[in-house]
Amino acid sequence: MSARVSLALAAFGALALLAALWLGPTPLGNVFAADEATRTIVWEIRFPRALAAWVVGAALGLTGAALQGLLRNPLADAGVLGVSGFAALGAVLAFAFGVAALAPLGAIVFAFGAAMLVTALGWRTRGPASLVLIGVGLSSLAGGLIALALNLAPNPGALADLVNWTLGSVEGRSLQDVALAGGLLIFGAALIFAAGRGLQALTLGEEAAAAIGADLSRTRMLVVLGAAACAGGATAIAGVIGFVGVAAPHLLRPFVGHDPARLLLPSALAGGAIVVCADLAVRLIPTDTELKLGVAAALVGGPVFALIAARLASRGGDA
């Protein structure tokens, strides 16, 4: 079942990418036409942007599924837990100190630090609510520090850059950006997939998992590093885009079941397709200034998150 769902999601993602080449504010008859204008629009603007959206979504979907498995908590996700917020802080600090080239590195290093911190704090929490509260705390701290950076921004230009970053967008991204996030996605995915069996073992709880022979330190390290690479890479090129990591595994559980290892690949593919579609939507919504992807994700994802949390609470799953 999982393989069929993955295949369907891959096909849907490919179709969404194709649609992203074709649809946009400038109508195009044939996206494969040889004229300069079409080639520029399709291959230098729309294709890198759509591909960046897919890579960012896949990274966030995979990170969400992996963190949910590790922390045994269906509300875990890089955005909710503050990992994306800290990644953004790393990038913002690089901008604020005038070393924009180091923004991706800053995002990755800060994502790693936050992932370590939230895992250490959240490892022994007894329910989704406690973990989310830890995430709220970390996100607030990251948000406060980002606000401080905005407050102290050296000039209006830098301020605009910083604000755009925190709103989350893949507008104007290049293939170099895609390569950066894509490379980190491949690296992070390799680590996370290597932790698959450990995530399955954790279904039994920490102690019973250790008793069946699972090396939980290894599982934790692989997932934390993998999630930091994926979320750091995604945030490095797109800023903060929340809720994809919560929504993707949640939407898939009815189709592929609850096995945390079997959710990884479908969640990545679903995340990619969701963000490509969301980006397509923000491009097509007729607003004077293009709606930012992170804003759209929050507008749709926020209520979805609340719904999942409410459903969990009604089943007695909160702390």
Add this chain to the structure above:
Amino acid sequence: MSLTIENAAIELGARRVVEGASLRVAAGEIVALLGPNGAGKTSLMRAGLGLLPLAAGAARLGDTDARMLSLRERALRAAYSPQRPQAIWPLSVERLVALGRYAHGAAPDRLSPRDQTPVDAALEACALTPLRARGMDELSGGEKARAHLARALAQQAPLLVLDEPTAGLDPAQALAVADVLAAQAAAGRAVLISTHDVTLALRMAHRFVVLREGRVLAMGDAAALTPDVLQAAYGRAARIEAGRGAPYAVFD
């Protein structure tokens, strides 16, 4: 495979919860750990498996110090089910049971025939074959307990350590679990259980270890469970009656 614990002392934080406790479980026998809540039964079981450090004393699985074993080696020697076993994600019964094959290198969603056979056997032993495709969230308490027991059996370890495997079960379900454990012991496995059900323990266990405030009060066959020992352990007058089929405990 035997489990031997000698003069164990265990500390949880600054508190010493077990002091000078010894026990041995040999192949083919069921040993029941008895005692009131907080007597140190769970800590002693966990320390015996190397899941909890010993402040003093020793714990051996076979001839090897439990602390010297790798996680995998330990899991191949001993299967453990904690007091309140969890299935955090509602996997299917079969997939949960298949987690018992972890130390054998199997992933529960891709079992080789070598791993599938013991999983099938464990499901059968626990009367779960008809429920194998059902989600863990769709089971009754008794069925869940049997699923976790089947997971431990699928591990094919020669030692079974089960912390209150019949807690919360109705008499029929508890007896079903007891029958499974008796069959496992008859097949040569060593079984250590903890329980508050003295009558059920009398029905299935060969020997008893009674703990009170971290110390062993008594050890031996059913004759060791004297009224004095039971009074000292539980703080209430109690006795063992012979009964027609099997002895049973009476608490006044």
